[in-house]
Amino acid sequence: MTEKPSKNNKVSLAEVARAAGVSKMTASRVLRSEGGYSEKTREKVMAKIDQLGYLPNRLATVFAGDQTSTFVGVSIPDLGNEVFAQVLEGIDQKLGSFGYQTVLGLTQHTHEQEETWIRTVLSWQPAGLILTGRSHSARSLEMLRNAGIPVVEIWDLNSSPLDMSVGINHFDCGFDMGRYLVGCGYRQFGYVGTSHNAANAATARLDGFTKAVEDGGGKVQRQLCLHDTASFYPGYYGTEQLLAGDTQAECIFFQNDSMAFGGLQYCARNGISVPGEMGIAGWGDLPVASVLGTRLTSVRVPHLKIGQKAAEILVGRLSGEPVQTVFDAGFHLIPGSTVRNIETL
Amino acid sequence: MTEKPSKNNKVSLAEVARAAGVSKMTASRVLRSEGGYSEKTREKVMAKIDQLGYLPNRLATVFAGDQTSTFVGVSIPDLGNEVFAQVLEGIDQKLGSFGYQTVLGLTQHTHEQEETWIRTVLSWQPAGLILTGRSHSARSLEMLRNAGIPVVEIWDLNSSPLDMSVGINHFDCGFDMGRYLVGCGYRQFGYVGTSHNAANAATARLDGFTKAVEDGGGKVQRQLCLHDTASFYPGYYGTEQLLAGDTQAECIFFQNDSMAFGGLQYCARNGISVPGEMGIAGWGDLPVASVLGTRLTSVRVPHLKIGQKAAEILVGRLSGEPVQTVFDAGFHLIPGSTVRNIETL
C-alpha cells in the first residue's frame, strides 16, 4: 500500500506494469489476452491488476482512435409514456448484452432539445445513435451525416431513412382502426390527443384514421389536441371537453390507451354507456388493458421488440454484417369490447 | 472542400487552426472563450469552425485529465415498472439541465448485472453515479470506493449511505400502511408481491407492514412472492392463488398499485365486493389510480422528485457545494376507498 497513486487517484496500466516489473506494453498485451507473453508474466501482471484494483480507462483506448467506443446514444421523447419506457428497456437490454452502453437523451418531443443532445452526444464519439422519430432539425441532419456513424430511426417507420429504421407505420395503424370502426357502423367520430410541435407518429395515426373514415363516408368532426401529457387525466377532461361541444360523435379515437381509459372513466362517471351510447378506441395496448373488465379496443404494438430490433441492427451494422435497413415491426388490431361490433348493430 | 479529413473522417482542432492560420492553442482558447486573442482572430477561427463543421472531441479533453467528464452512470432495476421510469425521467431532466449525460444501466434487480455494469461504466470515467437501491455486491462496493467519485444511492433511503442517499423509508411506508389498516379494523392480512434476490425496498415495506400489523394484534398470515414482474396480471393471479388457499385474510397488501389493480380486478370478476368482503391496498400511487372509479388505498411517493433531487445533490457535490447527503423525500398515505374505514365499521 505504499504505491503512489496517480494524480486522479486512479491506478494506471503503467503503475501495474511497474509493480509487475514489466513494460506498459506487456501489461497491455496481457490485459487484452493478445499473446506474446509467457505464462509466468501473465500471472504476475494479473496478480498486480487484482491487487491494485486496476480498472482500464476506456477513454484512452477509444481516444487513441484504434477502437470505436461502445457508447450508443439513444433519444427518447419522454418516459412518462409507458410505451417509450418499454422501447428503451428493449434497447438497453440488447445493447447491454452486446457490450454497448446507452447514453440517454430525453427530448420532450422538441427538435431543439434533440439537436442540443445530438451535438453533445456526438462529442463523446458514440459508436452509433438510435433516435425516436423521423423528423429532425436541419442542423441535426447535418451533424448526423457528418458523424459518419450508424443511425437507427425508430418508432415511426421511415421507408427512406437517414440510415436505418425500425418501427411501425402509424398512418396504417390509424387507417386500419378507422376502417374497422367504420365497419362497426360508426360514421361520426371525435379524436382526443395531445399536440406536439413536431410532425409525429400520433399525427400520422390521426391522418390515417381520418382518411379511412372519410373513405368510408364518415367524418372526424371534432379533433381535440390538448397541451398536456398523453395520460389518464387529460383523456378524462379531454373527453369532457369534446362532449361538451355541440357534437354528434358516436365514437372517440384516442391518441393512446392511457387517454382512452380516461375517456372510459369519464363515460362511466357520467352515465354514458360504452359501447351502447359511445364507442371508445385507444392505441398501444397498455398492460392495464389486459386486466380491466372491459377490453379496450386498441392496437397492439411490439414496443419491446422495436427497441430490441433497433439495437440488433445497429450492433449488426457495427460488426460489419449486412443488415436489413428498414424493419417493419407490425401491429395488431384488438377489437375489444368498447365499440359495438357488427353483431351488436 | 479540399480539406484533407483525418483518419476517422472527423475535423480536428488542429485542422481548424491550420485553416485559420493560427496555432492549435489559439484555436483552443477561442473555442473555450478563454481570452488571450484578438477579436479578428476569434472571428477567423469561429468562421472556420462553422465552415468545417468542427465538433470538439470531449474524450480528448476528459482524457487529458484536466476536466472531469460529464457522464453520470444511472442504474435502474427495470423500466417495466412505471415508478422507476419516472425516477429516471427526473434524473435525466435535471442532469441534462446541468449539462450532464445519463449513461443508463438496467440491472434487472440483480447484483451481478449491477456489478458488471459498474465495472464498465467506471471505465468511462464518469463524473458520478446514481444507483437504485442500497444493497451492492462486495466487489461493487470496492470499485465504488476506489473510484473516488460521488455516488448517490436512491429509492431506498440509506441513513448511512456509501456517500449520499435520496429516497424514502420503505419500512416506514409499510409500517404506516399496516397501522392504518389495523386502525380500519382489519386483523388478518395477506400480501402479494414478487420476489427478488436482493434485499430490496419491497421487502422493507413488507417488514414494516408486518411489524405494524403484529404491534396491533393482527397477523400477516399469508405472503405470496411470485416469480414474475410486479405488474397487473401477476396481481390478478396472485390474488387468485392467495384466496385459493385456506385463508381468512380480510385485507390484502400488494407490492404496488399495478398488482393491487390486478387484485381489484380479480375481486370484481369473482363477485368479491371491495371493500365489503375484502380490503385492497397498494403502493406507489400510479397515475391510473387517480382516474379509475374506485380510489385505491395506496401510498403516494414523489418519484420524479427523488430523481431530480438525486441529480441535484450529485451536481452540487461535483460543483464543490456543501450538500445534504441524506434526503428523505417523504411519502403520503392515500386512504382511498378500497378498504373499509372507521366510519363504515
Place this chain on the structure above:
DNA sequence: ATCTATTGCGTTACCGGTAACTTTAGCTCT
C-alpha cells in the same frame, strides 16, 4: 529613452492506452 506591464500568440509536454517497430534471449540445425 528606458523600464516595466500587458496583450496576443506560439511551443512543449502530457494524459493512458495501443500499433508498429525493434531488441533480446533462447533454441534448433547445420
Place this chain on the structure above:
DNA sequence: AGAGCTAAAGTTACCGGTAACGCAATAGAT
C-alpha cells in the same frame, strides 16, 4: 560455433485536446 529462427519482451510515436510556460510586440510609466 555461428547462422537462422522464434518467442518474449521493450521502445517510440501517436490519438486531440489543454496546462504551463515562453516570447515578441505594443502600451504606459518614469
